[in-house]
Amino acid sequence: MKIRIWGARGSIPAPGPRTARYGGNTSCVQVTLSDGSVLVLDAGSGIRDLGPTCADAERIHILLTHLHLDHIQGLLFFAPFFQPETKIVIWGPPSPGRSLRDRIARYLSAPLSPIEIRSLPAKVSFRECPADEWEIGPARIRAAPVSHRGPTLGFRISEGAASLCYLPDHEPALGVPLADGDPAWISGFALAERCSLLLHDCQYTDEEYPARVGWGHSRLSDTLLFARRSEAERVLLFHHDPLHTDAELDLLQRRAGEHWVALGGPPGELAMAIEGSEIQLRADGARHADDPRLARS
């Protein structure tokens, strides 16, 4: 499974020279399976740059963790939507009220959008993620609701011995003692448990978090504690705050590395997510050389 980060920023795109190194696009991660199947995790602004690279794909699966704007704002700018022969399946969280299509149509309709879903040339279908594991190509997909504001899913994608856990917007420490709490009561724990790679929300520093408790995002120390408790093999810190410059993320990375080692984390297995970087997870569990752009702690 090949994983490419097309957007690692949270909340709102943050373009400009002060964020160029880590990237300013909002959440979007491409997962390419061993048979060539393409999964797209979230449709933040990063999906715009992904579009032209999958022009030849006959079918694309877009898995949305939730429908906050920073996770769907790129939908209309995804080039394959304008290819009549392309089949696009959009998966997302179920809701007791309106269908997934209707909820997304609130954004892809007037007055917010000049084009409506029914006008998209591609063959687009919508599916609410089932509670049970399902398969896409050679991968098994597991979705589960996690602690964030509004209906929000986390995903675990497994192919052979390789597993990716994607929790971009997640506040598992809200009212729960992460250090010694029963894992069954920690949001997202089973999704992340012993995964090969965990992409996890790390929007805030520990100093910023007290004024933002309950906003649905994690501080550095909680992210690292969650990663250690769940025994994730490797960790990418994700959903960078739009106010954090490259210099501030460099500092966060240094602090993360120190904290990670203090928690007993294996050196070299923690890194900041960087737009444009790639990681390969082999189905037999063996390791590939890393993308040199990943600044590992």
Place this chain on the structure above:
Amino acid sequence: MAIATEQKPIELILARSLLDSLSTPGCLIDLEGTLVYYNEAVGKLAGISFEETGAMPTAQWSETFGPFDEQGRRIPFDEHPLTLAVRDGRAGHYVQRFRSADGNDFQVAVSAIPLVGTTGFEGALVFFWPARSQ
């Protein structure tokens, strides 16, 4: 790597966080009727903390705490008006007697609210109030 943890539904996780923040006595019952959590205020009423008991299956907590009717008869869980209400997707309110861990009987009003997540019924959130004479 395989997943070993049997994860609680997010609705129960968030409800437990709420209970931890409340001084109102409250507990959580899951789909099977297991008492999966009660807060510190319930611990005071029951005479024993959750840390001491842990989760309790229906038979165990019924044997320990009750509930009992006014004549002192044990009310079977599956026949309890609140169980019936919650399983029917309704909230319920009922006055009954409990027995604390140190053997003292006391009367209390109980409100039970079904917890229905996106995938269906997950259990009940139960609150306890001082019983008022009619």
